[in-house]
Amino acid sequence: MIKNKVINILQNTSDISHYEIGVSVSKEKIVTLTGIVEEWKDVVNIGHLVANVKGVKNVVNDITSKDVNIKEVNNDIEIKATLDKGVKEECDVVIIGAGISGCSIARSLSKYNLNIIVLEKNGDIGEEATKANNGNIHPGFLAKPGTLKAKLNLRGNKLYTQLSKDLDFELKRPGSLVVFHNESDVKKFKVLKFLKKTGLGYFIKSFRQYMKTPGLKWLSAEEVKQKEPNLRGNPLGGFLMTTMGIVEPFEVCYALAENAIANGATFKLNTKVLDIRKTNGAVNEVITNNSVISCETVINCAGVYADEIAKMVDDKFYTIHPRRGAIAIIDKNRKGFLNTPSGVLGRSDRSHNSKGGGASVTPEGNLLWGPTAVETHDKEDKSVEASDLDYILNLGQGVTDQVKKNEIITFFSGIRAADYKEDFIIEASKKVRGFIHVAGIQSPGLAAAPAVGEMVEKIVLKQNRLITKKLNYISTRKRTPIFRDLSRELQDELIKENPNYGRVICRCELITEGEIIDAVNAPIPATSIDAVKRRSRAGMGRCQGGFCGPRVLEIIAKELNIPHTEVTLKGGDSYVLHKESRS
Amino acid sequence: MKIIDVDVVVIGGGPAGLAAAIEAKKQGTKKVMIIERDTSLGGILQQCIHDGFGLHRFGKQLSGCEYADNYIEELNTYDIEVAYDTIVVEILKDKTVYAMNKTDGIIEIHPKAIILAMGCRERTRSQAFIWGTRPSGVLTAGTVQRYINIEGYLPGKKAVILGSGDIGLIMARRMTLEGIEVLGVYELMDSPGGLSRNIAQCLVDYDIKMHLSTTVIKTHGNSKLTGVTVAKVDSNRNVIKGTEEYIECDLLVLAVGLIPENELSNQLELDIDPLTRGPIVDDQFMTSMEGVFAAGNVVTVFDLVDYVSLTGEIAGAGAAKYLKNELDLKQEYLPIKSGENVSFVVPQKIRLNNLSEELPLYFRVRNKQEKTEVGVFELENKIYKKRHRVVLPPEMIVEKISTKLIGEINTPLVVSVKEV
């Protein structure tokens, strides 16, 4: 049945009908595709087409394209090295990946008497999608009704208020504004209002998500002007989603991890999962570059690599197709120019599968433009291209034409880990006991993170009803002092207590030596210049580390007691200095 | 919190701040204080170990450090307080200055006059719009200079330099001497950004090639820089397709320009000149706020430190006069405007009553021109002229105008450069 439908659609879609695509369907309704096509975009198009066929649970897309060359990963040599080394460890739960998903799950599970190890291949947590996103706690309005991400988005958004209090990270709720310039849009939004007020929207499936979203407001032209006077042109009206929040995403990720550590979880950085071994249909051992860890539960939150991790236990029923998103940050001179993340109806390219984008704001007050959405075959492709910036400028300048290109202080990319159903996959493996999938966590993965943790917690509890709660669970966490936020009097006191807070290292963001030393000695130590930046903001300002880079490098070297030449920008072999000149 | 009262506070102890403090003192100011965030005085000069400084000022070629030392020695003969390792973090509109350091904590300073001398900063990678990944090995020229000259480390083995500003040129030579292979200097514009003498001494003498109308469009490598893509650009600075070339290197040095350091000026909401990107100043180098002066690279980026010192002296003297109530603060300003082929003029406005015998004008041309004449006009009336064999955008022009001639008619002065 499904197979015929799939073949049918492949044969009847122009552009791709000439390709020979192999189709097989499992009894779980997973479709596996094989074949060779000309371009990568065809691979992605075919994957999406098939995933949309009614009844298809998911798609494993093994089609290759002639324009790209994807290397087969083979970890055999490294696995052997670990086995030879013979280091063995034990725990109850292994979490693979310390992004926002893994850290949220670690915190949720750290309430229980469980021995938890979080494995992260990078030298720092949150270094992938989690550090490179818009930081929006979406209201949940735009998510496709009926999807898991729609449900978890709403729930996550709600949980953020308490979470930010418990974990002492900054959460603002400026709301999110969509403005319109066309009479027809004014009408559309009037209809929406009617549907919402009367409750009639519940009867229309495509409106259901929107009916569930709390805190919606309709603004007149004057109210829009009053709220955001610097918007381009004269919008005819606006639609305000008051529950939209903004956070510094890394800060949230870090707070979750730190709290999990306070409750006994262990984080192992620079530790890459190479293989997972099963016995009798249950997970048994996780092999990393450092050791072999025996455990009962493995939670796969490996972001773009989640499909490869699933393959290790022979339960790969989805393919992750990376989608790059570029973002630009505007100089702080524009602080207050826009206070509500805003978008203009009809401006962003809604044909793609990611959140609309426009002009957002960071908690610090910088304008943030983007993101783009570009399908790429390369899971490590964090580049920004000229075409990305053109798109971003178009988005941003649709919102306000006063901010100019030369006010951008930095731009960067992150990669969304999308599957072909374009939804989150969070479930216990049906094939392997103890293995839990947390995959396809693309946007709104940040907004949903607290709910993802909650959901996985339930799955784990269901699998093992004997798990007990910790008596001494610590539910809160306090951050180290943030010098720039204190009053002059308190700053003075802090310096008297610890003179290191009296020397400014990052002049743009007013970050002191004390804060950098705190970052290097944090529970998850910052060992690279970028890691220090994420924890302390040193280097995030307009000179982008030009001034403080050498000074931060020196502090890292001193605190970690390593030579200057071993300090990296971002872990791995990203050394900043080659050698001493006077040796 | 420590509270201090002073007559003049100078923010920044580079050549501009040193000259300003000395001059303010010489002119009879009682309490002069310099606040410097570094542990020593001299500013950027401390990392300039090459020579070529002071030709105008001292009549000989000094290294940057030697040039600064001359001033520091002079400073030491005066009773001028210097707060080292102390950074100014905020200035309120009532002129309260907040500074901080490790030993005193927060310091609240109440000065009668302020001289801003914070220097400039370098433009970054994003400001140059280079695409691609963000690996290590992409550094500004000033940072490379600091690593090599002050800290004693080499940041790479094979370098490409983007931008032909003076610091880039000087670093081309410096890196070559240190054994880093310099693969070329790439310049977006169709003419070099640095002084001709630096091109001769730093590139030609070392066989380093300069590629004009060519730029770095992309960096490669996810972790450590593995190479860059360069490409030619057309007259509109758009990349010409098909001219892309990959160059393997592990260091990209950015010498893509300097911008006045104006965090503090912005806090004070001083009027900023969009052309210089520094505060608008008058003949005393006083900004749009009475009693707040500015000198050196804070005002506009100078290419010779000699001129920086001069502006420091003017501002220092101005502050002293201000404190002695010798300045007319009421008279209408006469604007000074950029005419033909002039990209900016400093000072931007003058008060006739405050002028001394000579008025120095600092300006740059937009385009290279040969056989030219600089003219200063009051309407049709040419009150000053000077011939130049050639004028180039990177080389600042300084003309000293006899003030007797100014102000016959009450109209703006216009500075123009024309072919003759």
Ligand SMILES: Cc1cc2nc3c(=O)[nH]c(=O)nc-3n(C[C@H](O)[C@H](O)[C@H](O)COP(=O)(O)OP(=O)(O)OC[C@H]3O[C@@H](n4cnc5c(N)ncnc54)[C@H](O)[C@@H]3O)c2cc1C
């Ligand atoms: C441009 C952009 C903008 C976005 N904007 C928003 C937004 O505004 N709001 C929102 O809610 N969401 C947004 N998102 C989505 C959000 O960023 C992600 O959904 C979220 O960060 C995913 O977190 P994660 O922990 O699942 O994945 P990741 O952060 O990618 O973490 C996965 C981790 O697993 C590790 N790993 C992988 N393989 C292995 C292995 N073999 N061994 C050990 N470790 C491994 C990785 O190193 C990584 O640290 C955006 C995404 C992008 C790209």
Ligand SMILES: Cc1cc2nc3c(=O)[nH]c(=O)nc-3n(C[C@H](O)[C@H](O)[C@H](O)COP(=O)(O)OP(=O)(O)OC[C@H]3O[C@@H](n4cnc5c(N)ncnc54)[C@H](O)[C@@H]3O)c2cc1C
């Ligand atoms: C990297 C670089 C290399 C250069 N190389 C050459 C060269 O080779 N030849 C040449 O002729 N010119 C060169 N110049 C230009 C020349 O050095 C400058 O013209 C001159 O140093 C400018 O003097 P200044 O006093 O205005 O600024 P600076 O020398 O930059 O001094 C500014 C001082 O202010 C201090 N400061 C800034 N902000 C604060 C604050 N908030 N609180 C306290 N203190 C503060 C700084 O620490 C610094 O000491 C170079 C400039 C740069 C940036």
